[in-house]
Amino acid sequence: MARISLSSGLALYTGGETAIELEVGNVRQLFAALGERYPELASRLETEIAVAIDGEIYQDALLQKIAGASEVFLFPKIAGG
Amino acid sequence: MARHHVRATVNGDAVEFLCETGQTLLEALRDELRLTGTKEGCGTGDCGACSVMLDGRLVCSCLVLGVEAEGRSIETIEGMAVGEALHPLQQKFLEHAALQCGICTPGILIAARALLERNPDPTEAEVRDGLAGNLCRCTGYHKIVEAVLAAAREMRGA
Amino acid sequence: MSSAIGTEDLKIVGSRPLRPDGVDKVTGRARYGADVSLPGQLIGKVLRSPHPHARILAIDTSLALALPGVKAVVTRDDFPDMPDEYAAAGELTINYRDVTRNMMAREKVLYDGHPVAAVAAISESVAREALKLIKVDYQVLPHVIDVREAMRPDAPLLHEAQYTEGVSPKPDKPSNIAKRLEFSRGDVAAGFARAEVIVEREFNTQPVHQGYIEPQACLASTTEDGQVELWTSTQGHFMFRAQCAKLLQMEVSRIRVTPTEIGGGFGGKNNIYNEPLAIVLSRKSHRPVKMVMSREEVFRATGPTSGGNVKVRLGATKDGRITAAFAELNFQAGAYPGSSVAPASMCAFTRYDLDNVRVIGHDVTCNRPKVAAYRAPGAPIAAFAVESAIDELAGKLAIDPIEFRLKNAAREGTQTYYGPKLGTIGYVETLEAARAHPHYRAPLGPDQGRGVATGFWFNIGGETSATVNINEDGTVALMHGTLDVAGGSRAAMAMMVAEELGIPFEQVRPIVGDTAVLGFNFITAGSRGTFAGGMACVTAARQAIDRLRTRVAAIREVPVEAVIWKDGQARPAEGSAIRFEPMSLAQIARLAGKTGGTIAGHAEINAQGAGPGFGTHIVDVAVDRETGAIRVLRYTAVQDVGRAIHPAYVEGQLQGGVAQGIGWALNEEYVYGADGVLQNPGFLDYRIPVASDLPYIDTVLVEVPNPNHPYGVRGCGEVPIIAPLAAIANAVSHALGIRLCDLPLSPPRVARAIADRPA
Numbered sequence: 001m002a003r004i005s006l007s008s009g010l011a012l013y014t015g016g017e018t019a020i021e022l023e024v025g026n027v028r029q030l031f032a033a034l035g036e037r038y039p040e041l042a043s044r045l046e047t048e049i050a051v052a053i054d055g056e057i058y059q060d061a062l063l064q065k066i067a068g069a070s071e072v073f074l075f076p077k078i079a080g081g
Numbered sequence: 082m083a084r085h086h087v088r089a090t091v092n093g094d095a096v097e098f099l100c101e102t103g104q105t106l107l108e109a110l111r112d113e114l115r116l117t118g119t120k121e122g123c124g125t126g127d128c129g130a131c132s133v134m135l136d137g138r139l140v141c142s143c144l145v146l147g148v149e150a151e152g153r154s155i156e157t158i159e160g161m162a163v164g165e166a167l168h169p170l171q172q173k174f175l176e177h178a179a180l181q182c183g184i185c186t187p188g189i190l191i192a193a194r195a196l197l198e199r200n201p202d203p204t205e206a207e208v209r210d211g212l213a214g215n216l217c218r219c220t221g222y223h224k225i226v227e228a229v230l231a232a233a234r235e236m237r238g239a
Numbered sequence: 240m241s242s243a244i245g246t247e248d249l250k251i252v253g254s255r256p257l258r259p260d261g262v263d264k265v266t267g268r269a270r271y272g273a274d275v276s277l278p279g280q281l282i283g284k285v286l287r288s289p290h291p292h293a294r295i296l297a298i299d300t301s302l303a304l305a306l307p308g309v310k311a312v313v314t315r316d317d318f319p320d321m322p323d324e325y326a327a328a329g330e331l332t333i334n335y336r337d338v339t340r341n342m343m344a345r346e347k348v349l350y351d352g353h354p355v356a357a358v359a360a361i362s363e364s365v366a367r368e369a370l371k372l373i374k375v376d377y378q379v380l381p382h383v384i385d386v387r388e389a390m391r392p393d394a395p396l397l398h399e400a401q402y403t404e405g406v407s408p409k410p411d412k413p414s415n416i417a418k419r420l421e422f423s424r425g426d427v428a429a430g431f432a433r434a435e436v437i438v439e440r441e442f443n444t445q446p447v448h449q450g451y452i453e454p455q456a457c458l459a460s461t462t463e464d465g466q467v468e469l470w471t472s473t474q475g476h477f478m479f480r481a482q483c484a485k486l487l488q489m490e491v492s493r494i495r496v497t498p499t500e501i502g503g504g505f506g507g508k509n510n511i512y513n514e515p516l517a518i519v520l521s522r523k524s525h526r527p528v529k530m531v532m533s534r535e536e537v538f539r540a541t542g543p544t545s546g547g548n549v550k551v552r553l554g555a556t557k558d559g560r561i562t563a564a565f566a567e568l569n570f571q572a573g574a575y576p577g578s579s580v581a582p583a584s585m586c587a588f589t590r591y592d593l594d595n596v597r598v599i600g601h602d603v604t605c606n607r608p609k610v611a612a613y614r615a616p617g618a619p620i621a622a623f624a625v626e627s628a629i630d631e632l633a634g635k636l637a638i639d640p641i642e643f644r645l646k647n648a649a650r651e652g653t654q655t656y657y658g659p660k661l662g663t664i665g666y667v668e669t670l671e672a673a674r675a676h677p678h679y680r681a682p683l684g685p686d687q688g689r690g691v692a693t694g695f696w697f698n699i700g701g702e703t704s705a706t707v708n709i710n711e712d713g714t715v716a717l718m719h720g721t722l723d724v725a726g727g728s729r730a731a732m733a734m735m736v737a738e739e740l741g742i743p744f745e746q747v748r749p750i751v752g753d754t755a756v757l758g759f760n761f762i763t764a765g766s767r768g769t770f771a772g773g774m775a776c777v778t779a780a781r782q783a784i785d786r787l788r789t790r791v792a793a794i795r796e797v798p799v800e801a802v803i804w805k806d807g808q809a810r811p812a813e814g815s816a817i818r819f820e821p822m823s824l825a826q827i828a829r830l831a832g833k834t835g836g837t838i839a840g841h842a843e844i845n846a847q848g849a850g851p852g853f854g855t856h857i858v859d860v861a862v863d864r865e866t867g868a869i870r871v872l873r874y875t876a877v878q879d880v881g882r883a884i885h886p887a888y889v890e891g892q893l894q895g896g897v898a899q900g901i902g903w904a905l906n907e908e909y910v911y912g913a914d915g916v917l918q919n920p921g922f923l924d925y926r927i928p929v930a931s932d933l934p935y936i937d938t939v940l941v942e943v944p945n946p947n948h949p950y951g952v953r954g955c956g957e958v959p960i961i962a963p964l965a966a967i968a969n970a971v972s973h974a975l976g977i978r979l980c981d982l983p984l985s986p987p988r989v990a991r992a993i994a995d996r997p998a
Contacts, residue, residue: 186264
């Protein structure tokens, strides 16, 4: 099971939950599982959210693998000037 | 709209062009003579990107009317390199990484050449004052000042 | 991608060759947006709102259309309305409903300068005449400029259907507060309860413009069968194509965008303004249409970055450990939602290892131009507030400000309050290098002060494409899709390709590919040019090398495993029993056409693994107590750049970023009258630093390589603008013994602070 943490601002869309465990193999599966669990979060996942897996940040990387015991953080995407 | 027939010398060549009464020398150079090396950054004489020499005097070409060029001599960035050889200022700007986006570079080179013609051995402060009419947003001027001082040294044979 | 190469083997990376675009730029040959022309082109001009807030009742263009020489007029009726639809475009997601309204007002105008119509005519003078003949019937509405006023419940409302997002329960009344964000970690109340010293301050910054010297310029040509060619000065030609296609409901394949040389962008050229107008004017007139903004238009209707109101509270124990940190950031978004408050909130405290943090952000609409990204969007505003408070806290604790930062510094493995743990970073290294720098110990004179501040920026990767074509003589045409927004990334990319292939730098000619010749590329933003562009170029070069090895194996009739690439040659692998005559790149290239065809390498990637950047700045200032004028005497910028591919161009990024930060700190601001009209839309009254305002800007490049990049690159262009605001404010505060919390520190404001000081 991967340990999933959500940035505190996302708690608004998860009924307050910011830490869960999920059995997912990649980012797409993670988004699907989260979207099913938190419908209000679903529309934001692919456009507004970046994912850090064991400290490495991934943006727009749906096929990135998530290993069994990974530590995963979800937070707002970043760009710049 | 009536257009005026203007005869002038640009970078040593005799040229003729037509321009409206209100058109600036900058517009005449860029739009009529297709010499687009001279840039427009503001149109109000505040940025120096359109610097050219008019009868040996440094001017903002956006503050001069096209019709005022009648019978006069203009030097632009296109006339700065001689044949194969870049002007020492151009060469030093490359070597000292004194340009980034390059939009201010033609105006700064023209202004720097005018400065060195007046003062072949300027101090750092004199270079900064001499270029204070030319805005650059990319470089922080550090490498521009270094390049002008290096070119001055080379041109003096020092 | 992580097969990093050791520094000891590098021949080209780290050297200082002359930039490939250099000679064009010093001779006037380089073609910028306004330098491109087509036969028969018309000149397009925009009619802009003179009001900060008004309902458009009617627009009558008939007199303008009747003017001889006018070939087309467009208004809101010429563009499809768009529903809410979000897309990534630079700093925050954009909403196409807002983008189409910002490009051409529909129901209302929301700022002085908002476009309401555009014309195409045979000359600029005819176009200007035509604008005067367009009659717009406005119902003028009350307006609001200041962010704190805009947040009040009774403020004039810009968007009647805008309800604050991010609050629970959902509000029942609309508001100018478009969004509330919150990031928190730990127990802030408990943290403050443990604090022995607390600093609490409120800071304000003014909107500043990116100030690129080249105004936006584009040229569009539309054919009768609906094909569009567009030349424009942009940070992202693929993004401009995407936005034009969406806004005009066209297929992407019908639009080809060729980026011109760009005369500065800094985030301000991430988004379209005139491009869709030029395309539709061209479609209606059947002629090419060129549109070049005036400087006044640039100030009134493009950029700027947000002004911000930031409240900060910091608590620490007497031994110098921060126990709690709180910030509220209120950012002007301008006419439409989407300021940089999110990234600003996320980097406000990220330089520190903190257990208890709470950051609240508000994105606030007001009657100003819609803000655009500006170099590390939002970070300088947040850092100005936080680094000022850190400085004051260090002072109260009587701890050296660098030592205080070291006691609390973020390191590898530090848990951030917004999400991930930090990877390999070099913050501590920059603090230590700054502390060891002679500048930090140099004596100061009377009325002089020294300030220190630090900056952090995430940096990004993103979609990137590149092609390495091996020419028939063994030289290389490198086509990349990440625009060189002028920092020198095209030189850096060519250097990495030359390094990979083992050939001289001068034999690699980099060019920017237009949208028809490469796969999609995200805008050059987020300091991704040399990082992501470089990663794609290296990937493409390695693919070319694999193909070269395969070809040599076929030519020499040996297994491919027996062929390695080294020093520009295909050679027998070391230790292999299989020997053959090595082949140089030129030899292979000459034979390529007869042995299967030309050889190229491609990369179409979404670059991941950007390395965060940190910087520490030291500045000395002198204050004239009579006039309030501040002179910057000495400046040193230390930054972890991962690895400097071309050190001179990296130094240039630091020096340029610092100069922009100095302008932000000392002079630059948007000034509005009570009528809501911008009073200083020109470089005379909006004063950016000139050469005589600045000293030399000393740079120290710290290199803690990014383990995710083949050459260790971190982005470097944005970090240097973050620290100067606070560094200068701290220096001025030390010189005067007064804490100054409002920017810019212009002479009148500083003189007033001196006069108002309690005796």
